Amino acid sequence: MFQWFYEIDHVTQALIATLFTWFVTALGAGLVFIFKTINRKVLDGMLGFAAGVMIAASFWSLLAPAIDMAEKTSKYPVLPAVIGFLGGGAFLWLVDNIIPHLHMGYPTSEAEGIETNWHRSVLLVLAITLHNIPEGLAVGVAFGALATGSSPATIGGAIALALGIGIQNFPEGAAVSIPLRREGLSRWKSFLYGQASGIVEPIAGVIGAIAVVAMEPILPYALSFAAGAMIYVVVEELIPESQLNKNTHVATIGAMLGFAVMMVLDVALG
Template sequence: MKIEWLLNYNPILLALGATLFTWFMTALGSSMVFFFKTINQKILNSMLGFAAGVMIAASFWSLLKPAIEMSEQNGSLPWIPAVVGFLAGGAFLLLVDKILPHLHLGLSVDKAEGIKTTWQRSVLLVLAITLHNIPEGLAVGVAFGALANNPDMGMLAGAIALAFGIGLQNFPEGAAVSIPMRREGFSRLKAFNYGQLSGIVEPIAGVIGAYLVLTITPLLPYALSFAAGAMIFVVVEELIPESQRGNETDLSTIGAMLGFATMMLLDVSLG
């Protein structure tokens, strides 16, 4: 199917459409709570590992690699935007992690991270999940925003591959959120609502990312690297540790390998 016509659209609108798709995939995965009350730990570990693999691959193939190539084309030292942006992205997520009150699934309220608060357990759980989705939406938004300065088919295909890959891993991630919430005592409808609500931040972050790239063009390589750093922070801080629970850690490793290979295939073949 020809996709050249997409180049005629505003990159911000494309970013919005792409991140609405990733949110929809989160909601679709969350809807699995209507069919299952529990989720096998082996399956959960595999899904979280797969999500981690997709995000690791996307961080390099869709974000860091283009950032380095753009820096080379601009005649600047290619490693500076990549390193500075990458570390800044990780530092930003670290700061948010320390400030934003949130609670990870399976933990008691007294294990909540961030600023101490009296917020309800459900709110803290949703905020923890939302924290995961910020860098994903930002990454997709920045990728589409880059089309304003480099409106070619390779860049467009790469952005589409990134959105598709993020959406692909959002499906199992949505299920991995809503079903455990059901196990913790939430109703099916409430667990679904909280699960899909966590993904709504992606269109917001996507539009912001695309807008910033359009308004501050020299920031593009830094913005791409920033999104990569934020995504890697989430993978190392949350997804990998959560995927290693129980005794079936090999499955999370296999899931991560398959996720990385899937995202690499999408990005290289399409982009």
């Protein structure tokens, strides 16, 4: 049924995969038409789940293939992984300090990035959009790696990564749109803002795939870069936000479940 997907070029595969992750974000955002509020414990569990998926994906789908590939081309195989990993974190740190945004649960006075008078709702959406960049990049790089022929990554692993990111995007979409509704926005505006936070994923995915296909030697660095960017998001945003209301056990259980789901997907498909 899906044989056509295996036969198209890897950049197009990356585009389709990241359009899927964006679509799941939109589905989650669509919950705003059913619910006006969301229980804080449920939200914290969602954030923990997303963190677990991203941690597992960072290792199995990105760092492990990067190290395996570097072992064949470098005297010090861990070096490209370390450089790429820290580079991804540094990039997100830089973007974090430039683009204005506001994390959920914080007052507007604690907005980060360049000072601005943008509306609170825009700042909230930008915070989620920033953290979707490494997710799209990770999926794009994973599919782009398949074109090189020298990567240990498999199309099953790339699909598993896209599925994992997509699954955690569903609660993430709801975690954006429903709080916006509670802030006073209409259901349609809340939905549009919620799904818009994920549209950056196809853009980042295609850029990542094209870069890897065009410059094969950067592949170990690119895979590790995406992993570092995702871990930065987990530690900087997801975990602190999930612990903000002291629902530590709920958030931790969510993280464990998310990690387990991504691990199963990667083993089953990768």
